Amino acid sequence: MSTSENWIDRGLTHVTKTYGRYPLVAASGEGCWLTDIDGKRYLDFLAGVAVNSLGHCHPKVVAALQEQAGKLLHCSNYYHIPQQIELAEIICEHSFGDRVFFCNSGAEANEAAIKLARKYSADKFGGDRFEIITALDSFHGRTLATISATGQTAIQAGFTPLIPGFKYAPFGDIQALKDAITPQTCAIMMEPIQGEGGVNVPPAGYLQAVRELCDQHELLLIFDEIQVGLGRTGKLFAYQHDAIEPDVMTLAKALAGGPPIGAMVAKEEYAAALAPGTHGSTFGGNPLMAAAGVATMQTILTDGIIENCVAMGSYLLEQLQQLQSKYSFISQIRGRGLILGMELTIAGGDIVKTALERGLLINCTAGKVLRFVPPLIVTTAEIDQMITILDGIFQEL
Ligand SMILES: *Cc1c(COP(=O)(O)O)cnc(C)c1O
DSSP: OOHHHHHHHHHHHHSOSOSOOOSOOEEEEEBTEEEETTSOEEEESSHHHHTOTTOBTOHHHHHHHHHHHTTOSOOOTTSOOHHHHHHHHHHHHTSSOSEEEEESSHHHHHHHHHHHHHHHHHHHHOTTOOEEEEEBTOOOOSSHHHHHHSBOHHHHTTOOSOOSOEEEEOTTOHHHHHHHOOTTEEEEEEOSSBSTTTSBOOOTTHHHHHHHHHHHHTOEEEEEOTTTTTTTTSSSSGGGGGTOOOSEEEEOGGGGSSSOOEEEEEOHHHHTTSOTTSOOOSSTTOHHHHHHHHHHHHHHHHSSHHHHHHHHHHHHHHHHHHHHHHOTTEEEEEEETTEEEEEESSOOHHHHHHHHHTTEEOEEETTTEEEEOOOTTOOHHHHHHHHHHHHHHHHTO
16 A cells, blocks of 8 residues: 555545545645655646645745744734734735734635624614625635625535625626615625636626725725735736725735735725724734745745746646637636636546646636646746646547
8 A cells, every 4th residue: 555545544534524635645845846645746736726826835935934933933912923014014015905904714814804894884884784795606715604705505505594694796797786785785795806616707897897886885895815816817916907996805825825824904994993802813913924924925026926927827828728729628718817717618527637647736616617726936848748738638538
């Protein structure tokens, strides 16, 4: 029995069955490559689901973690934490935001945004104005409030009653959004590009129209940039493509280059609603994670990461389009920067399994959309290798 098989057996015994895991036992990683416990290398175009944007074990992130680990791991938010302050300063300097609340995951960042929207609205307009409109096919997390916010019945099934106060409108349909607004509405929350829902890009002008709608009705505009933020679309934040600003934005995944962190960014007027005692997190923004966040942000901002994302994004798009011209079962390529989706007319699950066998990590969302979210440091040579493997699989279909 190989070392992998031994771990897989043990993994099926005492760990919850919440994930249908692939037969890969992760051991180490470097750049765009993940190595399993038996020494097999995989070209990683999933990047821990858009977390490892700087590649695996980026030396600057590792050095920041090692240095901080020797000084202070945790001290609680009763005290001021320099690394957390620095990270908040960097995020605010480069975004619309004035203040940042730190937590440990994307779902928690969205929970904070939902609480902030309700609290701001309750303080200003009274407690009857609590509804948040989100998009169908969205994904906002797995806690009870965030599955309630997620416009996908499959994710909600079996967990009712959901948290009241969420309504859904089809993504990209401005009229449907208008029709969903009632006197109870306090906010609109959406991903600028839907990740888990199938890499769905809204029509041009849609996000601006959503911003106008929020202004007209005094609604908070919350952008969930947990997957698309921090350089992945070719700008630091996805909202920057549309010359608008949200009032609140949530971040997580790539923010600390691998370690868990979440953040809710807000303009002063709204952030003020979360006064002392209204919200909190034991671990949120602790010295270790915040140090990794600072190193990650500095690297994204100064090492040509976003420029590389733009260049490699258009190269990958071209290569995927060439595959599309060869294979009739590829119906559409969409996305922006290095979040690209390939919609198929057939199921994608088996393609992902075959790719894994051949040393390529990709995934499939919404049943038939292959999703490509490689590290932003990916090279043309690695893209070529990926395309060769994919082409080989497609030829045999
Ligand atoms: C991953 C993701 C989340 C949830 O993040 P967790 O860290 O898993 O809680 C929320 N929103 C979007 C858009 C995501 O991609």
